[in-house]
Amino acid sequence: MRAALLALLPTALIFLVFTAFPLVYSVYLSLHDWSFFSPAREFVALENFRKILASPAGRNAFRVTGLYAISSIPLLLVTSLGLALLLQRGRGAALYRAAIFAPAALSPAVTGLIWSWAFEPHSGLINYLLRRIGLWGPNWLADPNWALPALIIATVWQYAGYYMVIFSAGLERIPASYYEAARLEGAGPIRRLFSITLPLLRKTTAFVLVIATINSFQAFGLVYVLTGGGPMDSTNLVVNYLYREAFEFFRLGYASAVGWLLALILVALALVQIRYIGRGSRLREE
Amino acid sequence: MNRLGRHLLLSTIVALVSLPFLWMVLASLKEGAEIFREPERWLSTGWQLSNYQRAWRELPLARLYLNSLLVAAVVTLGQLATGALAGYAFARLSFPGRDKLFYLYLGSLALPHQVTLIPSFLILKWLGILDTYYALTVPFLAGPFAAFMMRQAFLEVPQALEDAARIDGCSRFQALFRVFLPLVRPSLVALGLLVFLWQWNSLLWPLVVTQSPGMRTLPVGLAALKSELGPDWPLLLAANTLAALPMLLLFLVAQKAFIQGLAHLEAD
Numbered sequence: 001m002r003a004a005l006l007a008l009l010p011t012a013l014i015f016l017v018f019t020a021f022p023l024v025y026s027v028y029l030s031l032h033d034w035s036f037f038s039p040a041r042e043f044v045a046l047e048n049f050r051k052i053l054a055s056p057a058g059r060n061a062f063r064v065t066g067l068y069a070i071s072s073i074p075l076l077l078v079t080s081l082g083l084a085l086l087l088q089r090g091r092g093a094a095l096y097r098a099a100i101f102a103p104a105a106l107s108p109a110v111t112g113l114i115w116s117w118a119f120e121p122h123s124g125l126i127n128y129l130l131r132r133i134g135l136w137g138p139n140w141l142a143d144p145n146w147a148l149p150a151l152i153i154a155t156v157w158q159y160a161g162y163y164m165v166i167f168s169a170g171l172e173r174i175p176a177s178y179y180e181a182a183r184l185e186g187a188g189p190i191r192r193l194f195s196i197t198l199p200l201l202r203k204t205t206a207f208v209l210v211i212a213t214i215n216s217f218q219a220f221g222l223v224y225v226l227t228g229g230g231p232m233d234s235t236n237l238v239v240n241y242l243y244r245e246a247f248e249f250f251r252l253g254y255a256s257a258v259g260w261l262l263a264l265i266l267v268a269l270a271l272v273q274i275r276y277i278g279r280g281s282r283l284r285e286e
Numbered sequence: 287m288n289r290l291g292r293h294l295l296l297s298t299i300v301a302l303v304s305l306p307f308l309w310m311v312l313a314s315l316k317e318g319a320e321i322f323r324e325p326e327r328w329l330s331t332g333w334q335l336s337n338y339q340r341a342w343r344e345l346p347l348a349r350l351y352l353n354s355l356l357v358a359a360v361v362t363l364g365q366l367a368t369g370a371l372a373g374y375a376f377a378r379l380s381f382p383g384r385d386k387l388f389y390l391y392l393g394s395l396a397l398p399h400q401v402t403l404i405p406s407f408l409i410l411k412w413l414g415i416l417d418t419y420y421a422l423t424v425p426f427l428a429g430p431f432a433a434f435m436m437r438q439a440f441l442e443v444p445q446a447l448e449d450a451a452r453i454d455g456c457s458r459f460q461a462l463f464r465v466f467l468p469l470v471r472p473s474l475v476a477l478g479l480l481v482f483l484w485q486w487n488s489l490l491w492p493l494v495v496t497q498s499p500g501m502r503t504l505p506v507g508l509a510a511l512k513s514e515l516g517p518d519w520p521l522l523l524a525a526n527t528l529a530a531l532p533m534l535l536l537f538l539v540a541q542k543a544f545i546q547g548l549a550h551l552e553a554d
Binding site: 007011022097100112116117124165166218224239252255266 | 289292293295296299300303304305306307309310313367368369371372374375379380381384391394396397398399400401402403404405406408409424425427428429433457458459483486487488489490493494504505506508509512513519522523526529530533534536537538541542544545548549
């Protein structure tokens, strides 16, 4: 007992000071109208939340984040699963896997600069490649219609390899004997994919889905460096919006409410996803 | 698909993945105006390192590297120590409500850390340690992920080994240091690498708590350079290439441990 207390002490201290207390305090802040510079701190109940949903900028932040999540998550799932399947067996898999994973080891700040250059309208890689096939690319990062797709492309580039590694681990746990049995029964590669691989990857897929959802709703670094939220707020994702409200305009109460709204959405999504997974695994046992 | 076709396809994918990075490196090796004059000639006529010399001379890169290294190393050591202690308590010591407490702690991962961002900033402000190395490291010296990973590792150590150590007269903590820690070295290495990577790469927190250029970490410095240098692409790209190198080298050396560490996460 004494040993346990001692062993948990450092962790408990950090948790209390930098997680538990801030959680309570941010609830308090979210219910107050408080700017960093004015000493007045007025209790406004849920007014901050109402303001977020009523203001075009606040609504836009959540809308753009939803768009970003809905378009980047399926792309990430398909590319990472495809890559994992392609690398399931055979020579050199580890080497290819490492090369494809490498972008995930980079800071989003570094990635943001790599892609700022790649999307440069005149000398950038993407428009160069488009010119090679006879197309004239847009001015990606300066065009409100193209900045979000640009952000999504950079996101997939950075993280597809990361989710691929998780899928690969899931694939490795499928016993080889299942495939041998299926082969003996005369099942072709397509049949094996749909009857063995995909059903048995269900749990892994759900895990990747949950993590990818969390990550896309919390995306910041890439946004901040690549587009800064612009042009015309077209990539002003929630966390970038929160950052600007809090640390550029110092509306700390309002920004805390933005944080809690994000947290509520994420918890709700996680509950839905976990319920779905729970139902799935029950079905399999029957 | 035959073997040759598979290798061709995979090589093409790897080439596509590396292209944006290579495009930056190629541009960083060109003479200033050349990168805009002839974008079609992507293999430069004359390689040269002047952008790198200029970046190293004109930008505070050494300081940024040093700050990032210091912060990431301190946080990594801190999390290894606190994570091992907490994981040991949650896996191997008995006290009332142990598992409930653990899952509650782990559950705090579900709340996005943006919720605690503003209050944590205010706490550091009250303590008067904004814009210091304390602000960059102390909040991250312990975390649920480290406790979780070390708990997993300790749970796999056979009870018989612990019993033997206890019979030989080891105290709880002696057993941790002499029996448990040597046995979970792979987990320590994987955890250390992941924490180092996350810390080295993180942007939001260092951006919020640093003000003076001398306290910036590499990601914050890069973000600032982009807005300060504006269109000085050759300099920016050389700096960014230099910034990318340490992590790529570390990954190259330790890729197996990285990938296994990440793959391990999903097993539970």
